[in-house]
Each structure stands twice: as C-alpha cells, then as structure tokens.
Amino acid sequence: AQKITQTQPGMFVQEKEAVTLDCTYDTSDPSYGLFWYKQPSSGEMIFLIYQGSYDQQNATEGRYSLNFQKARKSANLVISASQLGDSAMYFCAMREGGGYGQNFVFGPGTRLSVLP
Amino acid sequence: DSGVTQTPKHLITATGQRVTLRCSPRSGDLSVYWYQQSLDQGLQFLIQYYNGEERAKGNILERFSAQQFPDLHSELNLSSLELGDSALYFCASSGDRGSTEAFFGQGTRLTVV
Numbered sequence: 037a038q039k040i041t042q043t044q045p046g047m048f049v050q051e052k053e054a055v056t057l058d059c060t061y062d063t064s065d066p067s068y069g070l071f072w073y074k075q076p077s078s079g080e081m082i083f084l085i086y087q088g089s090y091d092q093q094n095a096t097e098g099r100y101s102l103n104f105q106k107a108r109k110s111a112n113l114v115i116s117a118s119q120l121g122d123s124a125m126y127f128c129a130m131r132e133g134g135g136y137g138q139n140f141v142f143g144p145g146t147r148l149s150v151l152p
Numbered sequence: 153d154s155g156v157t158q159t160p161k162h163l164i165t166a167t168g169q170r171v172t173l174r175c176s177p178r179s180g181d182l183s184v185y186w187y188q189q190s191l192d193q194g195l196q197f198l199i200q201y202y203n204g205e206e207r208a209k210g211n212i213l214e215r216f217s218a219q220q221f222p223d224l225h226s227e228l229n230l231s232s233l234e235l236g237d238s239a240l241y242f243c244a245s246s247g248d249r250g251s252t253e254a255f256f257g258q259g260t261r262l263t264v265v
Contacts (some may be wrong), residue, residue: 062224071253079240117205127195127253131246139208140185140246140254144194 039063040143042127047148049118057105057113059128060147068132070111071117071140072102075125084126087111123150155179158243166265167195170231175250177224177245183207185254186218187242195242214222225229235265 041060049055061070079131087095087102096101103112115122128143155178165171172255186198197210201220212218215233220226230237240261244254 069251075257079259079261081242081244082254083253084251086251139197139200140244142187142195142197152203 039141040130041125042128042143044146045144047146048151049091049115049148051120054114054116055148057115057116057126057128057148059111059143060113061109061130063109063130063132065132068095068130069133070102070104071098071129072113073127073129073142074080075121075127076121077124081127085113101120105118105121113115113122118150120152123148154257156243156245156255156257157248160260161258162261162263164263164265165233167183167192167221167233167235168228169233169264171233171262173228173230173241173243173262175228175243175245175257177226177243177246178255179257180211181245181255182224183246183248184224185244185246186226186260187239187244189242190236190238190257198228230255230262235264238262238264 038061070087070132074082085097085100085106097115101114125145127145129140135143157176159174182203186202187195199218200208204220205246215231218228240259242259244256246254
C-alpha cells in the first residue's frame with residue numbers, strides 16, 4: 037500500500053502568491069516524522085522542513101510552513117510569497133518509529149511551476 | 153554541502169557492463185539509503201543499510217547489489233546493465249534520531265548506451 041500520497045503531479049502558481057502542496061500519509065505507528073524536500077532542475081535534494089508526530093504546533097521555516105492535520109493524516113506544505121526559484125519538484129517523506137534505522141518513504145512528488 | 157559524498161558524478165557505460173557506485177555517508181551516520189530516479193520520475197527506494205547490515209529492501213533488481221563496509225561507506229553494484237538502468241542514483245544517510253532528515257549526496261548520473 038502506498039504510504040505517502042501526493043495527488044498533484046503538477047501545480048502552477050503566480051509569483052508572490054501562496055501555494056499549498058498536498059501530502060497524505062498512512063501509518064499505524066504513533067511515532068513518525070514527516071519531511072519535505074525540494075529538487076530543482078539541477079537535481080540535488082534539498083531538505084525544507086520537518087514535522088514530528090508529537091509536535092503540537094505546525095512547523096515553519098521561513099516561507100515554508102507545514103499544515104499538519106494528524107487526524108486526517110495530512111501534512112501539506114505551504115509556500116508563501118512564491119518566487120521563480122521555487123520552481124522545482126517537491127517530495128513529501130515519512131520516517132516511522134523513533135529513528136534507529138527506520139526507512140524514509142517518499143511520495144511521487146509534485147512539480148511546481150512559478151509563473152512570472 | 154550535505155556531508156554525503158558520491159562518486160563518480162557521471163558515468164557512461166555500455167549495455168551488459170558492470171559498474172560500482174560509491175557513497176560516503178555523513179560522519180557518524182549509521183544508515184545509508186540508495187534511491188534510483190529515472191527521468192522526471194520520483195525516488196524509487198532500492199536498499200538501506202544500517203551499521204553494516206541490510207535493513208530494508210525496496211524495488212532492487214537481482215542484477216543490483218549493495219553493501220556497507222566497516223567504515224560505513226557503501227557501494228551499489230549494477231551489473232548486466234540495460235538501457236533502462238540509465239538514471240540518477242542517490243545515496244542518502246541519516247542519524248538515529250527520528251527527527252533527523254536524510255542527507256542526500258549529489259547523485260551519480262548513469263547513462264547506459
């Protein structure tokens with residue numbers, strides 16, 4: 037079964053607008069972490085933001101925030117004030133358990149295009 | 153710089169050949185992960201090692217094998233290469249804390265001709 041679902045293969049957003057990239061996950065483990073990565077056309081994988089399953093508040097990192105809805109098992113990435121440089125592939129990932137050798141599971145990704 | 157080193161950065165080889173991709177994890181990280189990314193595709197998980205032992209296996213072909221050595225570096229061996237094996241191969245490492253992200257290398261771009 038797919039553990040990470042990203043239902044938007046591609047998204048467009050106007051420069052300076054906000055955009056939400058969807059991510060839903062499936063786990064029965066009460067302890068897990070959710071991660072978002074950005075992959076620009078150059079190919080490198082860039083870590084953006086982390087949310088722990090026990091965190092009470094939504095994570096924020098600069099223009100990135102994570103809309104964490106635990107009961108719905110969703111962890112959507114919100115990018116505020118989009119910039120042209122935000123055009124990239126975005127991956128949601130989950131790590132179950134408390135670490136210690138637990139695997140990272142990645143979603144299929146969403147390609148974001150920021151329009152001038 | 154993520155601290156994860158992958159060599160070589162680019163590799164061009166012929167069908168039927170065998171290649172070895174190398175990964176040095178971040179200092180202190182015990183977990184190493186290998187992923188394959190074909191053109192415009194997502195990350196396909198291949199295999200994970202933890203402190204020298206295989207921990208998880210994904211969609212890794214029988215023609216592919218990997219290992220993690222006592223110094224924690226890892227190698228991914230690809231044999232009997234086919235055109236469809238052309239892809240970007242990523243290595244990542246992570247620490248033991250659940251909140252620690254996976255740190256990715258720059259990837260090895262394999263082209264099979």
